Amino acid sequence: EDQVTQSPEALRLQEGESSSLNCSYTVSGLRGLFWYRQDPGKGPEFLFTLYSAGEEKEKERLKATLTKKESFLHITAPKPEDSATYLCAVQNNNNDMRFGAGTRLTVKP
Amino acid sequence: EAGVVQSPRYKIIEKKQPVAFWCNPISGHNTLYWYRQNLGQGPELLIRYENEEAVDDSQLPKDRFSAERLKGVDSTLKIQPAELGDSAVYLCASWDRANTGELFFGEGSRLTVL
Numbered sequence: 001e002d003q004v005t006q007s008p009e010a011l012r013l014q015e016g017e018s019s020s021l022n023c024s025y026t027v028s029g030l031r032g033l034f035w036y037r038q039d040p041g042k043g044p045e046f047l048f049t050l051y052s053a054g055e056e057k058e059k060e061r062l063k064a065t066l067t068k069k070e071s072f073l074h075i076t077a078p079k080p081e082d083s084a085t086y087l088c089a090v091q092n093n094n095n096d097m098r099f100g101a102g103t104r105l106t107v108k109p
Numbered sequence: 110e111a112g113v114v115q116s117p118r119y120k121i122i123e124k125k126q127p128v129a130f131w132c133n134p135i136s137g138h139n140t141l142y143w144y145r146q147n148l149g150q151g152p153e154l155l156i157r158y159e160n161e162e163a164v165d166d167s168q169l170p171k172d173r174f175s176a177e178r179l180k181g182v183d184s185t186l187k188i189q190p191a192e193l194g195d196s197a198v199y200l201c202a203s204w205d206r207a208n209t210g211e212l213f214f215g216e217g218s219r220l221t222v223l
Contacts, residue, residue, distance in 0.1 A: 044214045049210050096154065
C-alpha cells in the first residue's frame, strides 16, 4: 500500500528564517509527487508536481526537490503570508492519489 | 475558467439523518475524486471516478455511503444514515490529466453531525 509521511507535523519560524519540510513516500510506481498549500477553511491549492528523481521546481520562495524516497519543500526567507498547511501527495500509475497528514507552518513577523 | 464547485459549503445535521454533497468538476476533466478530511489530517480518498465509472471505491464505507456520477460530469456523495464520526470536510477534486497533471480541489463541504 502506498504511504506518505510528512515531517515535522508543525513548524514555527521567524520571518526570514529558511527551513525545509520533508515528505517520505513509498509507492507502487510513481506517476507524480504533488505539493499543495491549504489555508484554513479552504481546499488544497496546487503548488508543484515532480515526476522523477532529481527534478526540482521553484515558485517564489518555495523550491521542491525529489529523490526516489522523499521530497523536500524548501522555504527561503519566509513571510507571515506563507503560514499554511503544506500537503504532499503521491500518485501511482493507477492514478490513485494518497496524501500525507501535512505540515502546519507558522511564520511569525 | 470556473473551478471545482461544491455545495453545500456547510451542513449541520442530527445523527441518523441523511445528507448529500454535490460536486461540479472543471469542464473536460474526466477523473473525479472524493476525499474526506478530518481536522489536522490530510485528505483520505473515498472514491475515484473515470468518467461515469467508479474505478476505486475500496475506501468508501458502503454500508452508509454511496456516490454517483451520472453522464460523467457532476457527482453526488450521499451518507445515510449519518453518524457522529462522519463529521469532516468532504472535498471533491478533478484531475487535468491531459494538460498540467494538476489536481484541482473545490472549497469542500463541512459536515457537522450532532
